[in-house]
Amino acid sequence: MTHEATSSPTMLATGRPSDPKMPPPRRFALLRLVVRNTGASMALAYLLVLLALALAAPWIAPHSPTVQDPAAVLAPMSAEHWLGTDDLGRDVFSRLIHGAPLTLAASFLAVGVATVIGLPLGLLAGFLGGWFDEAISRVIDTLLSFPAIVLAIGVTGALGVGLTNSMIAVGLVFAPTLARLVRGQTLIVRRELYVDAARCFGAGRTRLILRHILPNAVQPVIVQMTLLLAAALLAEASLSFLGLGVQPPQPSWGAMLARAYQYMEIAPEQMYAPGIAILLTALAFNTLGEALRVALDPTLRHR
Amino acid sequence: MSTRSTLRLVLRRLVQMAPVVVLATFVVFALVQLIPGDIAITLAGEGVSEQRIAEIRRLYGLDRPFLLQYAHWLGDAVQGNLSVSLLSGEAVVESISRRLPNTLLIVSLALLISMVVGIPLGIAASVRPGSRLDGFVSVLGSLGIALPGFWLAMLLVAVFAMKLNWFPATGAKSLTEAPLSALHYATLPAIALAASGIAEVARQSRSALLEVMSSQYVRTLHAKGLPQRLVFWKHGLKNVSVTLLTVFGLLVNRMLGATVVIEAVFAIPGMGSLIVNAATGKDYPVVQGVMLTMVVIVIGLNLLIDILYTLFDPRVDAR
Numbered sequence: 167m168t169h170e171a172t173s174s175p176t177m178l179a180t181g182r183p184s185d186p187k188m189p190p191p192r193r194f195a196l197l198r199l200v201v202r203n204t205g206a207s208m209a210l211a212y213l214l215v216l217l218a219l220a221l222a223a224p225w226i227a228p229h230s231p232t233v234q235d236p237a238a239v240l241a242p243m244s245a246e247h248w249l250g251t252d253d254l255g256r257d258v259f260s261r262l263i264h265g266a267p268l269t270l271a272a273s274f275l276a277v278g279v280a281t282v283i284g285l286p287l288g289l290l291a292g293f294l295g296g297w298f299d300e301a302i303s304r305v306i307d308t309l310l311s312f313p314a315i316v317l318a319i320g321v322t323g324a325l326g327v328g329l330t331n332s333m334i335a336v337g338l339v340f341a342p343t344l345a346r347l348v349r350g351q352t353l354i355v356r357r358e359l360y361v362d363a364a365r366c367f368g369a370g371r372t373r374l375i376l377r378h379i380l381p382n383a384v385q386p387v388i389v390q391m392t393l394l395l396a397a398a399l400l401a402e403a404s405l406s407f408l409g410l411g412v413q414p415p416q417p418s419w420g421a422m423l424a425r426a427y428q429y430m431e432i433a434p435e436q437m438y439a440p441g442i443a444i445l446l447t448a449l450a451f452n453t454l455g456e457a458l459r460v461a462l463d464p465t466l467r468h469r
Numbered sequence: 470m471s472t473r474s475t476l477r478l479v480l481r482r483l484v485q486m487a488p489v490v491v492l493a494t495f496v497v498f499a500l501v502q503l504i505p506g507d508i509a510i511t512l513a514g515e516g517v518s519e520q521r522i523a524e525i526r527r528l529y530g531l532d533r534p535f536l537l538q539y540a541h542w543l544g545d546a547v548q549g550n551l552s553v554s555l556l557s558g559e560a561v562v563e564s565i566s567r568r569l570p571n572t573l574l575i576v577s578l579a580l581l582i583s584m585v586v587g588i589p590l591g592i593a594a595s596v597r598p599g600s601r602l603d604g605f606v607s608v609l610g611s612l613g614i615a616l617p618g619f620w621l622a623m624l625l626v627a628v629f630a631m632k633l634n635w636f637p638a639t640g641a642k643s644l645t646e647a648p649l650s651a652l653h654y655a656t657l658p659a660i661a662l663a664a665s666g667i668a669e670v671a672r673q674s675r676s677a678l679l680e681v682m683s684s685q686y687v688r689t690l691h692a693k694g695l696p697q698r699l700v701f702w703k704h705g706l707k708n709v710s711v712t713l714l715t716v717f718g719l720l721v722n723r724m725l726g727a728t729v730v731i732e733a734v735f736a737i738p739g740m741g742s743l744i745v746n747a748a749t750g751k752d753y754p755v756v757q758g759v760m761l762t763m764v765v766i767v768i769g770l771n772l773l774i775d776i777l778y779t780l781f782d783p784r785v786d787a788r
Contacts, residue, residue, distance in 0.1 A: 308492040311767050312760065313726030316744065320760050323748030324503035396615060403617050404730045408745050427623060427734065434627040441620035448615035 199461035206457030209450040216447060220266035229257035231264035232415045240433045252425055252436060261417035262439055268418045269402060269447075272333045272411070276398035277391055279337025284344030285387065291345070292352025292383075293375055303349070306342040314339050314397075315404060322410045329412040332405045333398070340394050347390055351383035358382070385462045392455035396448040403444050419444050479776055486772050493764045494546065497757050498539050504753075546761065552754040554747070561758035564743060569762065571641045572732065572739035574651060576724045578659035579666060583720060586663070587670025588713070592706075594671065595678035606671055613668025618727050622661035622734040629657060639736040658735045662727055666720050670713070677712035681705050711778065718774045722767045 201207045219226065234254040243250050250258050291302040309317070314336075321335035355361065356379055364378050405411035406420030407427070414421065419440040426436035501508055509526040525531070529552075530538050545552070551561035594606035630638035642651040681687060682705055690700045725740075732741030740759050747755035 304488055304492060308489050308496060311489060311493055311722070311771070312496070312764050313722050313724075313729075313767065315726035315729055316760055316763050319729065319744055319748050320497075320500050320756050321503060323751065323753070323756050324500050326505070327749060400615075400617055404619060407619055407730060408733055410745070410748060423617075423620060423623070430623065430627060431631060434631070437620065437623050437627070441617065441623070444617050444620065445612075445615055448617070449611060452611060452615055 196458075196461055200454070200457045203457045203460070205453050209453035209457070212446065212450045213454065216266060216450075217270070219263055220270050223263045223267055227257075227260035227263040229260040231256065231261045231417045240429065240436070242435075250433075250435065252422070252429075258422075258436070258439060261422060262419070262443060265417040265419045265422060265440070266443075268329070268412065268416060269399065269420075269444075272329055272402040272418065273395050273398040275330070276333040276336040276340060276401065277394050279334050280340035280344050280394060281387075281391060283338065284341035285348055287341075288345035288348025289352050289375055289380065289383070292349040293356055293371070293379060299349070302345065306346050306349075309339070309342040310346075312339075315401065318401060318405065319408070319410060322405065327410050327413070329402075329406070329416070329418065332411040333402065336398055336401045336405070339401075340398065343394070344387065344390060348383060348387055351386060352379055355379050355382045386459075389455055389459045389462060392451055392458055396451035396455070399444065399448050399451065475780070478779055482772055482775050486768060490765070490768055493768065494543055494761065495539065497760045497764070498542050500757065500760070501753050502535070551758040551761070554755050555752045556747075556750050556755075561754050564755065565740070565758055565762055568739050568743050570644060571737055572725075572728055572741065574641075574644055574655050575658045575662060575731070575737070575739070576721070576728055578652075578655050579662035579724055579728075580717070580720060582659055582663035583666030583670050584713070584717070587667040588674050590667070590671040591674030592678065595675045595682070598679060603675075606675065610668040610672045613664050616664055618661050618665060619730040619734050621664055622658065622731050625657045625661055626734065641735075641737045641739070654737075658728075658731050658737060661734070662724055662731050665727070666724065669720060670716055673712055673716045674709050677709045678705055681708040714774055714777060718771050721770050725763050725767065 200210065234256055235251065240251060252258055252261065287302055291299040318332065318335045318339045321338055322332040325331040325335060361374060361378050364374055402411055402418065403420030403423065406418045407424045409424065412418040412421045422440040423437055426440065429436060509522050509531050513522050513525045530541055549562055553560050554564065590606050594603040597603060626638050629635045636657045637654050640654055642654050644651040687700060687704060690704060728739065729741035729744060732739045733745060740763065744756055744759040
């Protein structure tokens with residue numbers, strides 16, 4: 167992490183102009199800036215722990231998430247069942263842990279779909295301009311006019327109910343947001359001098375887009391993707407709550423809330439754990455996204 | 470601005486909006502094309518005769534070219550005919566007009582709460598940035614955005630309906646038949662819906678106010694000796710109104726979506742339960758009808774906001 171790293175070949179290749187007033191970027195500089203913010207480092211720590219729990223779920227969960235115990239239905243918290251049991255006598259804590267990989271994978275799938283569709287379309291629209299840009303921009307405007315959940319429900323209804331389909335639907339719904347952002351960034355970056363220079367040296371369109379424009383347009387996209395992870399998490403919870411997402415007996419947090427809702431009068435405490443898990447995780451993604459925004463934007467850094 | 474130029478502006482906006490409306494109807498219609506396999510068989514359900522499938526194909530015009538189908542569907546929709554539900558056989562327009570008022574009541578109430586609570590919070594936070602109050606509003610804002618609205622709804626039901634018995638836990642009443650009772654039923658759902666709205670309004674009005682108050686012309690106002698109170702209330706807030714108009718349009722869109730889940734918690738017979746049941750039951754005409762209604766509401770309101778903008782703020786180019 168020395169200053170020599172700044173003039174590495176990769177920096178030159180991406181064509182980032184070196185501004186003498188700016189502190190030279192260092193390796194892990196981004197991570198450092200993020201971690202300097204207390205809230206963000208807590209969010210990062212929480213997400214890492216959650217990820218570890220999610221990956222190790224089958225080994226650390228004290229019970230099976232699907233095995234039913236008719237003798238212990240809606241049991242309160244105990245040493246045996248840390249968070250009690252649900253209406254079928256399944257261990258809530260184990261279901262919560264097993265729900266983590268499912269819920270996280272769903273969020274990542276949705277944001278992945280949104281990126282795969284939105285990023286190239288935004289790049290091309292911004293770079294090519296003309297009728298293509300006009301057409302893409304109108305489509306983006308149109309799709310953003312639909313309330314997101316309503317469009318996602320419509321697409322899920324057509325594709326068929328289920329976690330994967332509903333998350334593909336959410337991804338499709340989020341894609342225009344990313345496409346619009348990438349388009350705007352591309353419009354700015356493509357006018358930069360270094361892009362002109364590359365073109366003069368004979369770089370083709372593909373090379374211009376992939377080597378010169380994309381790396382310099384990507385920062386706000388990373389911020390937006392982090393924020394979208396939170397939105398996707400909430401969308402998964404909503405759709406699973408409505409019965410359009412994950413199907414029983416799989417334990418996503420939204421599906422757990424749907425069951426808790428049915429037994430709300432007898433056992434209102436059933437709704438606490440999954441709800442808190444959703445809230446904390448969404449909060450962590452949002453906090454991390456905001457911290458990244460500040461870290462990546464030099465004009466915000468010293469506020 | 471003269472009446473004539475206002476009229477010209479409205480017409481220009483309408484013309485600009487037209488492609489988005491047409492595209493939106495196309496999206497709604499084309500959705501059915503996403504259904505894997507033969508749509509006619511899906512629509513007919515399982516275990517029906519070839520004859521019935523052929524009948525369905527004819528009934529929905531599935532034997533015609535796609536664009537012709539679309540033109541036909543659009544023509545019907547413009548005349549207020551959105552086909553009939555596959556499950557209940559009721560005209561889709563009928564079910565929607567029966568349920569839309571319930572949804573609109575909750576959404577309007579939630580919008581009102583968001584503005585009435587959110588704006589003062591934003592103002593209070595912006596007066597002394599970095600103060601304890603500002604920090605509190607900022608935490609509230611982060612929570613409001615990350616909080617699953619339907620979970621908040623469940624918590625509200627558990628406390629205010631089941632434990633304290635202040636509000637009914639489920640259902641809705643017609644505003645025209647029993648206005649007070651309707652408001653009573655709509656209060657909890659509206660609060661659940663408004664949580665994220667309050668957060669958004671507070672956040673946006675805070676940052677808009679901070680920006681205005683640090684601008685050059687506010688400094689000029691100070692320099693010429695205008696008292697701080699007058700600068701803030703007259704010039705600061707006037708500029709924030711434009712931001713709030715934008716936020717309002719955003720919130721309408723978001724709340725029309727969020728209400729779908731909230732309605733499920735309160736078992737309200739609104740647009741939400743209509744589209745959810747239709748999506749699970751593959752009742753595509755109903756799904757399309759609800760989507761179309763919602764997108765038309767959003768686009769229409771945004772058109773209105775766009776026009777208000779130009780009237781409010783002469784800096785916005787009328788082009």
